[in-house]
Amino acid sequence: MGLIENAERPNFILTTIDTLLRWGRSHSLWWCNAGSACCSLEFAAMGGARYDMDRIGSGLVRASPRQSDVLLIPGPITKKMAPIFVRVYNQMPDPKWVIAMGSCAISGGAFRESYSMTRGADTVLPVDVYVPGCPVRPEALFYGLLKLRARVRGTSNIGLAHREPIYVPPDLPPEWEAEVREFLGEHEAC
Amino acid sequence: MIEDHPRVGRLQKDAVTESIVLNMGPQHPSMHGVFHMQLELSGETILAARPVIGYLHRGIEKLAEHRTYAQCMVLVDRLDYISQYCNEWAYCRAIERLARIEVPERAEWLRTMYAELVRVTSHLMWFGSVGLDLGGWTPVIYAFIPRERIFDFFEATTGSRLMPNYLRFGGVKEDVDPAEMEALHAYLAKDLIDALDEFDGLVTGNEIFLSRQRGLAPMTVDQAHAWGVTGPMLRACGSTRDLRIDTPYGVYDRLDWESCTDTRGDALARYSVRMREMRESAKMALQCIERMPAGEVRTKVARVLRPPEGEVYVRHESTRGELGFHIVSDGSPKPYRFRVRSPAFMNVSSLPHLCAGAKISEFFAIFGGIDNVMAEIDR
């Protein structure tokens, strides 16, 4: 697929193929569940019989971030976990999306004032969809997923290769710097 | 002679097995959350294990010191999100003992009913994840069917599927609609038992499952006491300790039930204890619905509670074992010290002992049997 991703200037054929790709991708979004807290249970309930996200092609929860399109953050991001989330995000192949599920992932929620918490997933990762709730109802997450599908259908793959390969959080705390840089070097080596 | 073969021979003579360190987690689907396990392996055998926790440490104990007693209930819900009512009840009991608040009769019955229902849903979640850990997707899909039904009842009566904020100091928030209670009674009496029978047919008799669980990670009562293991894990090694019997609270002493124990102490015993506990809990919830007296469900308590100075430690049989709330009050509306003794924290600390010498594929079977919830371990 390097043809589309490396294209400098789109033309008719490329955009047609791209549209087809986007349509297909939006119907088979695979999850990477970095499951931390309460909301991951509701995510599991969404995979269960009553909500059944397999119906819309998103039932596959991959163990490895390298095989997934959507990073789900179903809970608080603690300072201890934050560099690992960045690492998981950077291991995912482009194009990729992030869903912040629940109050903790949106703003820190009930634990916002704590010494061990970041105030929301967007301080660490670029978040696409915010799903409010505490915990989020499975239907509400389902709705968020449907919204994300609309965005996936609108995200072009053309020129994707020119994107920055490694995401570095804008205000990187000094204690993570070594962790992220180390990963950067590792990535360039392979 | 095979040793004379140019490649095989040298390999056999010079090959040395070095132990390697394998990091599992924190982002790993089988870790039941964000849990990090460092395993030292020799081939496939686990030589040593070191759990690394704290990836979900949200500082609940510190945050609670900045909130009023009633506001702390929100944090208590989120301590262990699989057995919320047990947590709330334990916390309420601690505060009620400290502030000497009486609880009306009907509220005690309601609390017992909710606690036993949540024990069913918690064990259902555990049942699903055990299946998942052993490589089967089916149990988790099946376990969610009865779970959703019970959640429907929770939502209709308390307003939320998972985080009810339902118990209050001196009772519960509001009474339950009799129609809801009737529907639940019909469900518990027939459909839930059918579902549990279905699970038994699905997993309990399965030869592959049995051969993976039998004799795995055995533990004796003395070891369990030394490591601080409580709850179903402790009862699986033959101990009869159950705080619902030992330090009666609620209406457990008026219900007809028995504590489930097993003597084998292995992973299969833990499985069978929990499976039987589900049936017992369903039975207890049924009895609660049938025998519940009418009356008040809440005593009048000041909206901003100021318990007298002092400290209290209350032990409570949560779904995972002994849940302790140690509250120190200085007479102000906020707790001076808010301490949670979480059962899963102690149960997981026995993991290095349990999985030493096991194979790496057995590790998940052992780990699933502990029934840990990371939010409760890290707090």
Added chain:
Amino acid sequence: MFGQGLLKGLSVTGRRMLGKTECDMYPYRKRVLPPKSRIFLSMRATPDGKALCNACLTCQQGCPDNVIRIEQDPEDRKRAVSFRVNSGRCTFCGICEENCPRHALTFTQDFERATFDKGTLTYALIADGTATGACVIVERTEPEHPASAEGGEDVG
């Protein structure tokens, strides 16, 4: 005999496969949520745009998560000029609804609030002194129970 348990498990899944479906078919059919379900905070308002809130600040002070921001009218302190809710940090605990002396706060069962923009998670129930579209319209103007000052202490 080895294999008996396996066959039994297979028969369970087979029965389920032929049984009736459990699925809700969410986007096509929506489950009606029970009226007690706490999804999003809303306010009771009269058809002419008057909210029942009298800006007593009980909800704002009792909220554990600092979700509610009320601006009182400087001339008439019993009237709220604006009432904003930040649902992005709300824990939906229901303490505000329970404490409201006028029973003005209520929860709606509309859960479809996922958004691309975090800013839209903060919504107003009262803006410029009048109730907004996020409010629930009721006919009644007086609260069910007269305001009870039971334990109306400050929640610091």
Added chain:
Amino acid sequence: MTVDLEAVAAAHSGRVDREGLDPAIVVPRETWRQLAQALSEAGVWFSDLTCVDRGETVEVVAQVCASASEQITLKTVLPNRDLTVDSLWPVWPGMDWLEREAYDMFGVSFVGHPDLTRILMFDGFEGYPLRKSFLLETEEKAS
């Protein structure tokens, strides 16, 4: 089986505090481990260990059970300038993580603990969060 609290306390130069809801044995820190050892030999098992910051001092509080329903609180008081106490790990191996947590949250050093490192917070974290001197960046409450 019941434990004679007065006798046990007297044997370890401590006293019994009956003011609270549960009886507590308060001992000086020199006899902390001996007390635990003696109780352990009498068949007592442990349930919890934590600390309470009282400003000038830090109390180490352990909850033990003499029988299924009988619960005893053990306490020792440490001055703020010297937060060291003997570890109970040799007596009850399960104290391992509880003591690590107390070290992580309060900075109490347990002498004789095999692996006294931070358990909940990351290694580079500074300060002991549950001490009263550790302040949170709380948001100002709008009123």
